[in-house]
Amino acid sequence: MDMQTLQTLLWTLAKIFIIIIPITLTVAYYTYAERKVIGYMQSRIGPNRVGPWGLLQPFADVFKLLFKEIILPANANKFLFYLAPVLTLGPALAAWAVVPFSDWLILADINASLLYVLALTSMGVYGIIVAGWASNSKYAFLGALRSAAQIISYEIAMGFALVCVLIAAGDISLKGIVEAQQGGVFDWFWLPLLPMFMVYFISGVAETNRAPFDVAEGESEIVAGFHVEYAGAAFAVFFLAEYANMILISALTALLFAGGWLSPFENVPVLGGTLLATHGIGWFLAKTVFFMFFFLWFRATFPRYRYDQIMRLGWKVLIPITIVWVVVAAVLVLTGAIVRGS
């Protein structure tokens, strides 16, 4: 291996750290934001003891989890039990490799990046299944089965929603999809693909096992689902993966349906040339945070779905809508209602 290769490897490694460390910090403060936002929505004040306004609470939680003992249940499969959290976290972080933060801030600008994201997010389910099986616990196993069935079902609706985006953009790379949405807030795909936008986000909430689709955790029936036997750092890794996935879904929604790093005021006459009309990473982050807020809002608002109704919604409502809209999207492109990169 020559010097050049080594240098490329080290440089790539540095870039990976530049992406992963902010994500980890965002996860930490996302949990804080979740407790604060839901707190205020329920007329409480949320965490306020550790640090000013409770701002150091995430770190207190992290240290508590790291210092706790990892308990291995009796007759659990030791190797798979420890492997499962890694299997969940790996894909959740690896998917970020192809996320374009702006038109040049991408770790790996590959052609089929949307497919890559879809393939990796579909692998996250292994961590859950393996965790449920290796724990040697009925609650964990039931939670894993529920979760896996739900993820597989909603992946179909999600995949078809993405097919509509591909038809509209005529490109399979995330960067190309964003560039196809140029022209201001009404040229973004949320408007022509409005039903797909909603289907995608609902499927995203279901894929991440969040409220109101969090039957995989269902406290009142199966305690905490697939990770009921996990404690300490192993539990923290599951937690990290779940929140990293939520942020990923928000970021993808921003990229696919809300123009990514594009400014919403692009073609507004008065603002032309000002800071508001320039594209950049700031817009992408703002849109991602906007969608992240919805996850918290949903959790504070909706009661949990019954399990059979989750399946009914996925298979009998969302999938037929997406299949119809694949045809509609093709017609919209043919008639010129969707203009790519005006």
Added chain:
Amino acid sequence: MTAIELVFYLFSTVLTLSALAVITVRNAVYAALFLVLAFFSSAAIWMLLEVEFLAITLVLVYVGAVMVLFLFVVMMLDMNSERVREGFARYLPVGILVALIMAGELMFVIWTKGAEKLPLPPGQSDAGANTALLGERLYTAYLYPFEIAAVILLVGIVAAIALTHTGRNPNTRYQDPSRQVSTRREDRVRIVSMPGAGSKSAEERS
């Protein structure tokens, strides 16, 4: 050895070992997980050949969907590893025959075409616009085979459902969600005014 060769040998070793493990390990769940690993490593090798669409689709379809369902079934079965062993010896001759045919085919290709890297298919650039090229080929030159394959798959789906679906059991109770969500308070609750012990009526108290 270049970095690419290193990656190739790494993944092909993992692929061979995990494929061997699939048929030798006792635990059926382990076997399924090793099969996942084998799919994943072969996807990585395809990626080295710059066929990114096929590589990612292999992960998406086989790892992400097919094997999840497989694992699902395997986990819920109470597998008897001894009986699985018996089958191993019985199917061994057939397995060896298939393996020999496959090895012969591979050898034939290498002997006739040479062991050097084969040229890229016409139209594919080194940059790897593989997805667009594949789509174009499938929907122009190979449209009929492609559509026929799709129809055969559809027939397979219909047949599988027709074979397993026994019709609705008349004793099964089920709920109609559209009726459930359209119920109003008046359908379920009747507020009765009860003159009695207290001086206030039920409605005033609430």
